[in-house]
Amino acid sequence: MFLYNFLSLALFDPEQTGHKEEGAGFILEHVQDYVIFEIPPILGIDISITFHVVMMWIASIFLILLFSLSKRQMGMVPRGMGNLLEAIVLFIKTDILDPYLGKDGMRFAPYLLTAFFFVLVCNLLGLIPGAGTATSNLAVTGSLAVLTFFIGQSAGIRKKGFGKYMKSFLPPGVPGFVAPLVFFIEFIGVFTKHFALAIRLFANMMADHLIVFTFLGLIIIFKSFLVALLAVPGAVALELLAVLIALIQAYIFTMLSAVFIGIALSEEH
Amino acid sequence: MIDFSLAFAYLGAGIGVAGATIGCGIGIGKLASGAMEGVSRQPEAVGDIRGMMILTAAMIEGVALFSVLVCVLLIFATKTIGS
Numbered sequence: 168m169f170l171y172n173f174l175s176l177a178l179f180d181p182e183q184t185g186h187k188e189e190g191a192g193f194i195l196e197h198v199q200d201y202v203i204f205e206i207p208p209i210l211g212i213d214i215s216i217t218f219h220v221v222m223m224w225i226a227s228i229f230l231i232l233l234f235s236l237s238k239r240q241m242g243m244v245p246r247g248m249g250n251l252l253e254a255i256v257l258f259i260k261t262d263i264l265d266p267y268l269g270k271d272g273m274r275f276a277p278y279l280l281t282a283f284f285f286v287l288v289c290n291l292l293g294l295i296p297g298a299g300t301a302t303s304n305l306a307v308t309g310s311l312a313v314l315t316f317f318i319g320q321s322a323g324i325r326k327k328g329f330g331k332y333m334k335s336f337l338p339p340g341v342p343g344f345v346a347p348l349v350f351f352i353e354f355i356g357v358f359t360k361h362f363a364l365a366i367r368l369f370a371n372m373m374a375d376h377l378i379v380f381t382f383l384g385l386i387i388i389f390k391s392f393l394v395a396l397l398a399v400p401g402a403v404a405l406e407l408l409a410v411l412i413a414l415i416q417a418y419i420f421t422m423l424s425a426v427f428i429g430i431a432l433s434e435e436h
Numbered sequence: 437m438i439d440f441s442l443a444f445a446y447l448g449a450g451i452g453v454a455g456a457t458i459g460c461g462i463g464i465g466k467l468a469s470g471a472m473e474g475v476s477r478q479p480e481a482v483g484d485i486r487g488m489m490i491l492t493a494a495m496i497e498g499v500a501l502f503s504v505l506v507c508v509l510l511i512f513a514t515k516t517i518g519s
Contacts, residue, residue, distance in 0.1 A: 370501035377508070
C-alpha cells in the first residue's frame with residue numbers, strides 16, 4: 168500500500184521544485200491542493216477544478232449511491248447495508264441530537280447527518296494512497312463551519328427574536344461596569360468557536376497526512392534505503408492512527424455543531 | 437551579512453512545537469488520571485467514561501494541533517531577504 172506513496176516521493180526530484188530552497192519542500196506539495204482543470208474566472212472568482220474538488224465529488228457520489236441503494240433494504244426489519252446505516256444514524260440521534268438539541272432536534276437532523284457522513288467519507292478517502300483528503304483544505308472545513316454558524320444563529324434568531332438573542336450574550340448576575348466587556352467577549356466567542364471548529368478538523372487531517380508523508384520522505388532526504396527499516400513501520404502505525412482520528416474527528420465535528428446550535432437555541436439565560 | 441531569517445524560523449518552529457507538546461501531554465495526562473480514578477471508584481461506568489475520555493482527548497489534541505499549524509506555516513512560508 169505504501170509502494171505507491173514511496174514511488175511518488177522517489178520519482179520527485181527535489182532540485183527541480185525550483186521555488187523551494189531545500190529538498191524538504193516536496194513533502195508539503197503532496198498535501199496541498201493543485202489545479203486539474205483550468206476555468207477562466209467568472210465575476211472575478213476562480214472556479215477551476217482542483218484535486219480536492221474532485222475528491223469531494225467522489226465522496227458525494229459514493230454517499231448518494233450508498234444511501235439510495237440501501238433504501239431498498241429498509242422496511243420493518245432492515246437487513247444488510249441498510250441495517251448498518253440505520254445503526255449509525257440511530258447512534259448519532261441518541262448521542263448527539265437528543266442530549267444537546269432536545270425535543271426540537273429532528274429539525275437539524277438532515278444537516279448534522281449530512282455533515283457527519285460527508286466528513287467521515289472525506290476523511291477516510293484520504294487514507295487511500297493516491298487520493299487526497301478534501302477536509303485537509305481550510306476552504307472545505309471553513310465552509311462547513313460557516314454552514315453551522317448560519318444554521319445555528321439563524322435558528323436562534325428566529326426562535327428568540329433579535330432583541331432577546333442579543334440579550335442572551337450577557338449572563339445574569341454580572342456587575343454593571345464589566346457588562347459591556349463580557350458582552351463583547353461572548354459575542355466574539357461565537358465567531359471564535361466556529362473558527363476553531365474549522366481549524367480543528369483542518370489541522371487534524373492535514374497533520375496526519377503530513378506526518379505520514381514526512382516519515383516516508385525521510386527516506387528521500389537521507390538518500391539511503393536503511394532508513395526505510397524505521398520509517399515504513401512508523402508510517403504504518405501513523406496511518407492506522409489516522410483511521411482512528413478520522414472517525415473521532417467526524418464525530419467531534421458533528422457533536423460540536425450540535426452543541427453550538429443548541430447554545431444558540433437555549434433559553435437558560 | 438548572514439541572513440538568519442530561515443534559521444530563526446526553524447528555531448521558533450521547534451520551540452513552539454515543544455511547548456505545545458508539553459502542554460498537551462500534561463493536559464491529557466490529567467485527563468487520563470481522572471478517568472482511571474473514576475473507573476476505579478465505579479467500575480460499571482467504564483463505558484461512559486471511555487467515550488468521554490476519547491472525546492476530550494481529541495479536543496485537547498486539537499489545541500496542540502493549532503500550534504503545530506502555526507509552526508508548519510513558519511517552516512514552509514518564511515521568505516529570505518531578497519526573495
